[in-house]
Each structure stands twice: as C-alpha cells, then as structure tokens.
Amino acid sequence: MRILVVNVNTTASMTAGIGAQAARVAAPGTEIVPLTPRFGAESVEGNLESYLAAVGVMDRVLSYDQPYDAVIQAGYGEHGREGLQELLDVPVVDITEAAASTAMYLGHRYSVVTTLDRTVPLIEDRLLLAGLDRRCASVRSTGLGVLELESDPERAVEAIVAQAEAAVHEDRAEVICLGCGGMAELETAVRERTGVPVVDGVAAAVTVAESLVRLGLSTSKVRTYAPPRPKRIDGWPLA
Amino acid sequence: MRILVVNVNTTASMTAGIGAQAARVAAPGTEIVPLTPRFGAESVEGNLESYLAAVGVMDRVLSYDQPYDAVIQAGYGEHGREGLQELLDVPVVDITEAAASTAMYLGHRYSVVTTLDRTVPLIEDRLLLAGLDRRCASVRSTGLGVLELESDPERAVEAIVAQAEAAVHEDRAEVICLGCGGMAELETAVRERTGVPVVDGVAAAVTVAESLVRLGLSTSKVRTYAPPRPKRIDGWPLA
Amino acid sequence: MRILVVNVNTTASMTAGIGAQAARVAAPGTEIVPLTPRFGAESVEGNLESYLAAVGVMDRVLSYDQPYDAVIQAGYGEHGREGLQELLDVPVVDITEAAASTAMYLGHRYSVVTTLDRTVPLIEDRLLLAGLDRRCASVRSTGLGVLELESDPERAVEAIVAQAEAAVHEDRAEVICLGCGGMAELETAVRERTGVPVVDGVAAAVTVAESLVRLGLSTSKVRTYAPPRPKRIDGWPLA
Amino acid sequence: MRILVVNVNTTASMTAGIGAQAARVAAPGTEIVPLTPRFGAESVEGNLESYLAAVGVMDRVLSYDQPYDAVIQAGYGEHGREGLQELLDVPVVDITEAAASTAMYLGHRYSVVTTLDRTVPLIEDRLLLAGLDRRCASVRSTGLGVLELESDPERAVEAIVAQAEAAVHEDRAEVICLGCGGMAELETAVRERTGVPVVDGVAAAVTVAESLVRLGLSTSKVRTYAPPRPKRIDGWPLA
Amino acid sequence: MRILVVNVNTTASMTAGIGAQAARVAAPGTEIVPLTPRFGAESVEGNLESYLAAVGVMDRVLSYDQPYDAVIQAGYGEHGREGLQELLDVPVVDITEAAASTAMYLGHRYSVVTTLDRTVPLIEDRLLLAGLDRRCASVRSTGLGVLELESDPERAVEAIVAQAEAAVHEDRAEVICLGCGGMAELETAVRERTGVPVVDGVAAAVTVAESLVRLGLSTSKVRTYAPPRPKRIDGWPLA
Amino acid sequence: MRILVVNVNTTASMTAGIGAQAARVAAPGTEIVPLTPRFGAESVEGNLESYLAAVGVMDRVLSYDQPYDAVIQAGYGEHGREGLQELLDVPVVDITEAAASTAMYLGHRYSVVTTLDRTVPLIEDRLLLAGLDRRCASVRSTGLGVLELESDPERAVEAIVAQAEAAVHEDRAEVICLGCGGMAELETAVRERTGVPVVDGVAAAVTVAESLVRLGLSTSKVRTYAPPRPKRIDGWPLA
Secondary structure, three states: OEEEEEEOOOOHHHHHHHHHHHHHHOOOOOEEEEEOOOOEEOOOOOHHHHHHHHHHHHHHHHOOOOOOOEEEEEOOOOOOHHHHHHHOOOOEEEHHHHHHHHHOOOOOOEEEEEOOHHHHHHHHHHHHHHOOOOOEEEEEEOOOOHHHHHHOHHHHHHHHHHHHHHHHHOOOOOEEEEOOHHHHHHHHHHHHHHOOOEEEHHHHHHHHHHHHHHOOOOOOOOOOOOOOOOOOEEOOOOO | OEEEEEEOOOOHHHHHHHHHHHHHHOOOOOEEEEEOOOOEEOOOOOHHHHHHHHHHHHHHHHOOOOOOOEEEEEOOOOOOHHHHHHHOOOOEEEHHHHHHHHHOOOOOOEEEEEOOHHHHHHHHHHHHHHOOOOOEEEEEEOOOOHHHHHHOHHHHHHHHHHHHHHHHHOOOOOEEEEEOHHHHHHHHHHHHHHOOOEEEHHHHHHHHHHHHHHOOOOOOOOOOOOOOOOOOEEOOOOO | OEEEEEEOOOOHHHHHHHHHHHHHHOOOOOEEEEEOOOOEEOOOOOHHHHHHHHHHHHHHHHOOOOOOOEEEEEOOOOOOHHHHHHHOOOOEEEHHHHHHHHHOOOOOOEEEEEOOHHHHHHHHHHHHHHOOOOOEEEEEEOOOOHHHHHHOHHHHHHHHHHHHHHHHHOOOOOEEEEEOHHHHHHHHHHHHHHOOOEEEHHHHHHHHHHHHHHHOOOOOOOOOOOOOOOOOEEOOOOO | OEEEEEEOOOOHHHHHHHHHHHHHHOOOOOEEEEEOOOOEEOOOOOHHHHHHHHHHHHHHHHOOOOOOOEEEEEOOOOOOHHHHHHHOOOOEEEHHHHHHHHHOOOOOOEEEEEOOHHHHHHHHHHHHHHOOOOOEEEEEEOOOOHHHHHHOHHHHHHHHHHHHHHHHHOOOOOEEEEEOHHHHHHHHHHHHHHOOOEEEHHHHHHHHHHHHHHHOOOOOOOOOOOOOOOOOEEOOOOO | OEEEEEEOOOOHHHHHHHHHHHHHHOOOOOEEEEEOOOOEEOOOOOHHHHHHHHHHHHHHHHOOOOOOOEEEEEOOOOOOHHHHHHHOOOOEEEHHHHHHHHHOOOOOOEEEEEOOHHHHHHHHHHHHHHOOOOOEEEEEEOOOOHHHHHHOHHHHHHHHHHHHHHHHHOOOOOEEEEEOHHHHHHHHHHHHHHOOOEEEHHHHHHHHHHHHHHOOOOOOOOOOOOOOOOOOEEOOOOO | OEEEEEEOOOOHHHHHHHHHHHHHHOOOOOEEEEEOOOOEEOOOOOHHHHHHHHHHHHHHHHOOOOOOOEEEEEOOOOOOHHHHHHHOOOOEEEHHHHHHHHHOOOOOOEEEEEOOHHHHHHHHHHHHHHOOOOOEEEEEEOOOOHHHHHHOHHHHHHHHHHHHHHHHHOOOOOEEEEOOHHHHHHHHHHHHHHOOOEEEHHHHHHHHHHHHHHHOOOOOOOOOOOOOOOOOEEOOOOO
C-alpha cells in the first residue's frame, strides 16, 4: 500500500519530519511518500496561506504520476481536503480530523494545542465543519510559530506542556491533540510530561488511511464529492 | 466610493451581469468595478473549483492597482472570503452571507435556492461557519448548472419558483435567497411569482459594503484576520 | 426617505441623543424622525420595563400620522420588534440585531458590552432568538445604569473599555458592540482606546434600514408576521 | 393555597374554561382564581396581541388585591412570563413550559399541536428560550383559530387528532402537548383517539405551581428576575 | 398513592435518608417506600457502578410485590431510567431530571453541585440526553465522595456553598441543584447560606411523580419505551 | 495482538458471525477472540436488554483470563462502553461510534440503517453522547428484528437497501452505516445495490482498535474513566 503524505507548506525539512513520523507508525508493507507543494508559503499560519496550500496540495497530488492508495493532507486546520476528495478515487484523510476523531475514543473531551493564536479560529472552524466540535474542550495556542517548533524543540515542549496542563485542569480536557504537522516529534515528550494520551495527527492519519484502504472504503461520489464536471478551467493545474 | 465586485468564475459575460446588478442598486457616488479572475473555472460548482476561485479572487484583487473602498466576493457558497480579509484593510463582503443576513431581517426563516444539488453542502457549510445557519430553513437546488441560468432564463425562473414554493410551504421559509451570483437578473420575476421577499446576494452585498464604508468600519485585525506574517511564499501572486 | 427611530424609554434627552447619532450616519436625503413612547419607563433595564416598551413603541409608531419608509427600534435586548413587523408594511430593524449582524462582517467573534448585569440575559435571549448567537463571544456588563451613561460619560468610557478589553483578551472577541442605545456617543472614544472595530447599534440600524428600503425589501407576510386578524382588541391603541 | 390562573385574552368564557380545567386537577385545599386581563385581544394569535397580553396579564395580576401563592400564565407560546417573575415573589408558571417539561417525563420526543399556522413560530421561539426545544419533534397547527375551538369542539378534536397522528408517525413524537389554553377540554378525547399521552398545559401548570409552593421554592432574585429598580414609569399600571 | 423511591447504591442508611427526605415533602395520602438494590456498590461514583445500579434498581423494583403508582430513581447522573420506563406502566422519575426541570422554573440558568470531579461528565451526559442542558450553567464538584457527605455534613455544607457561590458569580447560575441523592438533608443550610433557590432532586422528584399520577399521565408506549418483546433472557431477574 | 470482540446478546451463532466478520478484516498477526455474555437477552432491542448487556459485557470481559490488547463492544446503540473504559487499561471501541466516525471520512453526511423502530432513539442517543450526531442525516429502521436478519438474509438485504436508498435520496446521506452487529455479512450486497460506501461497525471497529494499539494509545485515566475507587460492591462480578 502506498500513501501520499502531503505537507501543506514548502519547507522541505518539515516534509521530511512528517514523512519520518508517518513511516514510524506505518504498517509493514505500507510505503509512505512525503510530498512538498510546488508553490505556497514556507509555513502556513493563516487564511491566505491556507487557501494557497489547498490549491498547492491538489496541484502536487495531481502531478504525482505513480499509483497510490490514499492521501493524507498534513496540515492542521487547513483548507483543501474537500477538493482532494472530489479529484481522487482513493481515501483522503486530513490530520486535524484524524487527530480529533482518534482522541474521541480516548476520553470524554479533548483539547488541541497549536502554534499561533491566529490559527486557533481556523482549527475551530475545521472542527465545526467536520462535526467533531462538540467534545472539543478548547483549542489553545503556544504562541510559537510553525518554524520555531523545528528550531527550538525544547522550548516547544515546555510551551506545549504548559498549555496541555491548562487544558486538562481548566478546560477539563482528558486528551491532547498536537495541533500542527510539525509537532509530531514532540509527542512522546509531551505524553510523558502530562500523563494524558497525546495524539499526533500525522500518526493518527496514517492508521486511518490504512484502515480505510483495508476496509475497501473510499469517498462517496453521490453528491458533495462527485468528480468535477467537465468544463474549461484556465491555468489549471497551476504549476 | 469604489467597490470591487469580483466574480468567482472566469466567464466574462457573467461578470458583466453581476456588475450590472451591483450598479443597479449602488448609491449615487458609488462606482462598481466588476472583475474577473485571471485563472479558474468558467463556472464554480464544487470544491476544487471553489478553492481555485478563492485563490483566483485574491490574485485578481491584489493585481488591481487603483484605490478602492470595499470588496465583494460574488460567489455563492464559495471559499475565500477569509483570505481577502487578511490581505485587505477595506471591508470584504461575501454574497452568501450578505443575502442570509439580509433575509433574516425580513422573516422568521429563509431558504436558499441554488443551482446543482452538489453545491448545496458547500452553501450549508458556509452558512454554518458564518453562524447564519439557525434560521436557514433549507438549501434547495434547481438542478440547473450555473451557465444554464444564463442561457435559458425562462426555464431558470420556472425551476427557481418551483423550489421557492416548496421552501415556503414544506420547509416553512418566509424569505428566499437566490443562491448563485448569476441569478441576480431573475430576482424580480421570482419575487412576483412567489409573493415572498426575494434577496439577491449581489444587491444585498452592495448595500452592506456601502454601509460598512459609511460607518467607518472594517475587518478587525486582532487575531483571525491579522495581516499575513512576513515570510517566503513561492509562486505568489500566482498569475 | 424617512426613518422613524423609536427610543424604548421615555427619557427625551436620550431620544435626542439617539436621533442625533442616527442623523450623523444617515445618507443624504434620509430624514430621521426620533420618537419617544407616550408611556413606559424612563430607562429600560429589565423584563417588565421591556414588555412595556414593546407596547409603548408600537403605540407610538401607530400614532405617528405621517408617511415613513422604515422603523428602527432603538433598545438593546428589548422585546417588541416582532409586533412592529406584524403591524407595518415597511422594514423594521432592531438595533441589537443590526449591531450583531454588522459585527459579524468584521471579525470571527464579537462581544456586547452593556449596562447592568441584569440586562445580560435579555440580550443573550434576543441574540438566541435572532439566530445571531453562535459567533457571540460574550455579553458583558459595566454595572452602570442606562441613565448613568448620560450623566457621566467619562466614567462610562472607562467602564466600557475595561469590559471590551476583557472581551478581546479573555473571551476572544474581535469586535465590540455597544449594548445600549445610549452608548452611541461613546463609540469613537471606545474605538480609539481598544483598537478593535466598535459597532453602535443605532448607526448600524440606520444603514440597514436604508439598505432594505433601497433594495425594495420588507417583512415577509406569509406566516409569522402576517397582519393581525381582524378582531376585538380592548383598550388598544393604549394611549 | 391560592393560585391565580390568568388568561391571556379577554374572552371571559375562555377564562371560565381554563379555570374549570385548573380546578379539576387542583389538589384539595388549592383554590383556583381565574382572571381575565382588563385590556387586550379577544384571542391571542400573533405578536402584537401577545405583547399586549404580556402587559395585560401583569396589569391584571398587580391589580388583584388578595394574597396568593403562585401565578399561572395560561397562554400558549405567549410573551410575558419573565415580567411576572420580576414583579412577584411567588412562583410563576407558563403553560407552554409546564406542558413541555411534563411531556419530557413521558417520552423520548414530544410534539405540540396548536391553532393557526402563524402561531407556530411563536411557540417554537418560546421553547427555544426555555431550553426545552431539543426534544420537541414538531409544532403543528390545525388551522383553527382560538375561538373556533370553543365554538366547534367536535371539529377541533378531529383536526387535533389528525395532526397528533402525523406528529407520532411522521415526526416521531411519543407525547402530544395541546398547544392552546382553550384546548383543555378536548384532552380526554384526543388521548383516547391517539393512544399516546396528551398533556394539557393548564393542568400541568397547576401541578407544577403546587409543587413549587410545597417545596418552598420561588423565582431566584439574583440577576435576571431581580425586582425592577425604583424609577419613573409613566402610565403604569396601565388600566 | 404509593411511590417507590429506589436508592442507586446499597448503603441502607442512605436509603433511609432519601426516604425521609421524600416523606417530608410528600402530600398527605402519599406513601413513600424507600428501596435498596440487592446488589451493587455502596456508593455510585462512576460508570461501572452506575451501570450496575441501573440493573440493580430494575431488579429491585421488579421484585417488589405490592402495587405502586410511581417510581423515583434516586441517583444523580446515573444510568437506568429508560429501562424502568420500558418495564413499568407507572411514571418513572429520575432525580437528575426532576431537579433540572424544577430549577428551570426558577431562574435563567442553573448549576449542579455534585460530589467527585469524576461524576461531573456523567451528570453532563444525562442532562444532554434529557435535553435539559442548554440552561445548565455548569456542573461543579466539591471533591467529596458520596459517603463523606453523610459522615461529615458540616464540611459538606461548606464545600457545597463554596461551589454554589462560584456557580452564581462566575458561571452566572441563578439556581443551584444539589447533585447527589445524599445531599438532601443539606438543602436548607445551603439555601440560607447562598441566598439563591436550592433544589434537592429527591424532593423535586416526589412532587413530579405525584403530579404525573394526579394528571393520569404515564410513559408513552409507542416507540422508545414500548414493553420489551417476549424473548429468552438468561439470568434475569438477576437476584 | 489479541482483540476481544464481545457480542452484546447471548445468541452464540451471532457471536460466531461477528467473530468471522472481525477476523476477515483483521491484520495479519491480529487474533480475534469472540465472546458471548454469560447472561442477558438473546437479542438486544431496547433499554432493559441494553442495560443488562452493559453489565453482561463487563462481566464477560472481566472473567476472560488471558492477556489482550483491546476490546470491541459489538452492539449497535447499546449502553456500556464507558464502564469498560473505567475497568480496563486497553482501548475500548464501540461499533456504533467506529462506524459513524469511519463514515465521516467518506461523505458529507451519513445515515444508519438499523433493525426495529424502537432502537432508533437508542442509536440517536449514543451518537449524541459521542458527539458524532451533527453529520448524521438520519437513523432509519427496517422493521426487522435482530434475529430475523440471520434467519432471512435475502429479505434483510431488500429491507436495508430500501431504507438506504431513502436515506440517500430523501435525507441526503452519502454513506450508510449498518446499524446492527448482525448485519455484517450483508455489507457487500448492500454496497453493490446502493452504490454508496457502506460501513459495517464490526469491521470498522477492528481497524480502529488495531490503530489505537499500534499508536500506543489508550483511554485517558484523568477523570471520566479513572479506575473505580476501592469500595464494597455486592454481587459483582455477577456470574
């Protein structure tokens, strides 16, 4: 089984990290193919960048010319999953949703700890659309940018642990989701420090994608995600 | 006052129709500038096309080099408004939201009548995100594509009236929103035939945009719609 | 165009202030007619007074004998708008709803800052009924009575700014609505102090009313707001 | 124990019917005092009339000069209960809420069958405000006016049974609430015909009021229903 | 009228306390029969124990061989009420729901003060299922176990008052429900100390059960609570 | 990896069918251990039976004396999952939730097709508690009992297909969940006939359980699902 794991930003080292995290959890026989969009922001931290990423991820997947069995969009709270579902016959999994839905098996309520304060509403909106919001206790931010996670992992762990503990004690969360594709490597440290289950979206998404493939299930094509109608589209694919 | 009214698709005749509808309702002294994206689909009827439109509209607005006071995104149920709000200091109005929020002044519940069945969930999702869903009685589709509205207006009126009447009698709507930028010219006909208020999103959005400008109000920049952080963005603007 | 702006309380100086605020924002050619009910409380700060105001406002409008194009009910969180909609053919706009729906164009969430703590639930209830509650971050009170706003505007600004800042930082609001007809004159001061958009309901309502008139739209008469059936009503109109 | 049961309309024969229904279910030792407002509509079937009733009921209760232990507002879906709660120290019970909350002990979902279609949204709004809406399967109308119930009880029973059966089979209700004070006398007939529990609001409200009195409980005065502040109120009490 | 009041745990002294509280509020002519399950936990403070209690209560009621008119399940936030409703023709009242629905007559929002933090989600879940959650301001815990309430009532009062005051001032509750069958005897003390209405679920449930009996109403049998189908059930009744 | 798959009823042939379905989808190296409760109903079709099943499943798991890695509760819409989560350190997966959360990856809305009409509210309640209800378009019943599925699979397929098609066309579902553990063997037939993805809860739950084990995740123990406190529990374990 081959799974494409598409980073939403154009920072290759982050793609590598995400790919490594995905490979770590993948079942024997699953090949992980990490991909970086051909255009877009070096880090996605807002709506403009997220909309660009939606198109950049679709463009990157369409230009991949080998067969594959599932696609993971490895961005937290980003736009775009619905477009991939229209374009593809294979299952598409967004890490925001995979993390939340995994967390809901583990506790009564979960919280998300993410990067900048400005990305909190984007994550809240995606959880609302996904219908996974009722058991979300809170989305909290560390104040660290996406690229700072990479450059100073120790500080990142401290900041995440502080917010995770506030989530557990003040917001009554029982599970923590790491709200950024780039937080994957910090999972163990945060879990040890907080004592509650910690869900990394990339890892969760790999198991969801594998599960859907094994179950022989893929996106329904009867209405929302029917293939695009044949029509003139100028400048697409973009790259 | 100058208001940019940006079509979401690349069909110039539709841009002209939208521009004419906007100009019809504009106050004296308001200049309407209709714009067509430089890339994207000839009609937007699904998620891929809608995400492309989000980026295409942002690209078109950024490349407009004259001053302006407000921007209207003239697509029903489309992605993108949040990105414009980040990028711009002037107010941004989406016609889906302008229609709904106008309708809510006129009756206890409203329905939207749109084009294809596949676009219904996109509109429902945008109303949910906008927090304008509780008083939405239904989103109904005529089964006609966006471009068919233009080519056969008489048939379009019949189909819209049929759905509007079902909305009033079965779904208990009291107001009808025309759920497509290209339906603007049919407004009077539908109103006469159904006997309930009919809201065209483009017209509503023009008055909302003018109102915000006159009130001296624009997008809050404290969190969700703060300007993008300075960073490397490859291939942007796209065109 | 002539718009009646009806105060909910019987304090004439407050009617004058509301009228002045409405006139300031009105378009050229719009005549603002401020009206004071012929009975009711000098300030409306609770349910008894609000129900009296509902009837007092209807009574006052019915006894106005000139033609007019729209009616604004200038009370925050008060009862009565639905009765006016039944009685009148012209559009009716409540400032609570106009403020909220205007705020929703400007940020992800908004808060209302109002007078006494006891009026908070009334405002929450009206927003719930109006279907404008989902994006309301909080309704906060300053502890100042309606008439204290007038008598000590400096203290009022301080109290409002304090609550507005708490709303932005603790409740994650991005826009502030001034939750009292009598707060209109403080709008600029609060805006300057907080750095976020501040919406005054009276001003917002004027632009909404003008917009509806220009769009040729008024209350739907098919069900909820159909004209009262002919019947015996003792003691009405009351005054 | 003495309970005031206040009709919302000015039709004395209806007050008598409501009083008889209340007396039928009252415990030994409970005295029922039926009251008719001194002004207002002969039947309440819309917002204008309902707001008048809110004030008319308060006025009537205030002018009652004997001691009493509780007040029942005997109108379905009407305004006003909150004002009584502010004014009085004794418990106040609205029949709309008493019926719904009683029905919720009896089945998974309940429906309300009411008079005219135009009153459906008023009842829905009151249930929403009361927080009793989630288990409401539907509010259905018979199309009969309030006074027609009295004049043609046989036809009324047929119409109510038809809607009740539709509620059970189509809307999945398991309990029916009779949505009009004047339907009380039809309760047994409807129950026998439909085979599901049928709740009359007046009867339910009497037991609720008696229960609150026996429990020594009354309206909380800490915030929403604190007594009105001392102030000038022109023309009140009205009659 | 005879009402069975079934404790959910197997501590006989607690059954006696509950019975005494029920008897105190019962109408003349109402006989209260307190019952203790024949198996289960000495105190119910979690899901395992609550599921056991659900079965233990059904078992105890089925083995009671005298006629009775209603059953009260005297556990806060526990499972089981639905099973009793299927099995019995008489009304079944859960104290969690009786307390909440009584509180809703008394203030705009209510809070529950319960024992251990771990039982908070159980109560929240039961209120959600009952459709009584919208006006619940919070469920707060004292940190005291069920049996500690009995052994140290003075400390219990202090702890409950502290949480009740936090509920009123921070969560904006206006009424307090005592969230444990064993808190009944503390009701007066808490009421005096907090100044807001305090609802004990056992007392409230007695009046609800009496009311339903007097109204001639019992559980609807058309769908959810239809009698169990005839079938083989191994090991039942259990004891 | 060893996964216990516990039937909720005592019909051994059904346990065998569930076990076979689980084994079919299990990964290489996963051992499926199907278990039948030692007491309870031969089929679970209501609340009494479901509560008995909750206790029967806990009893059966506790008396299993080999090591295992996860537990699946194979009943649709049944009580009990929360108790297992308290008792066990390994992940617990309910098939109702596994089916719904799997379906949500595949389409905008899903429907459940179940057995008897009386079980519909139980399933709705479990989805509500699980926070998986927003994207549920409907829960529909075939009118066939649990044991009839086994005895007449052809008729069962027809009945399920009829409801599934109604769900897709009338309720706007895009995915169908088979709402009964015993429907597993009909999955392929229903999928072929309807053309939309069909999710069997047992199969879905196996992949979820395997995923949680592989991710090293299990139930959070900080609050709701903390181990039961040490205390006297009479008659437990029951068998």
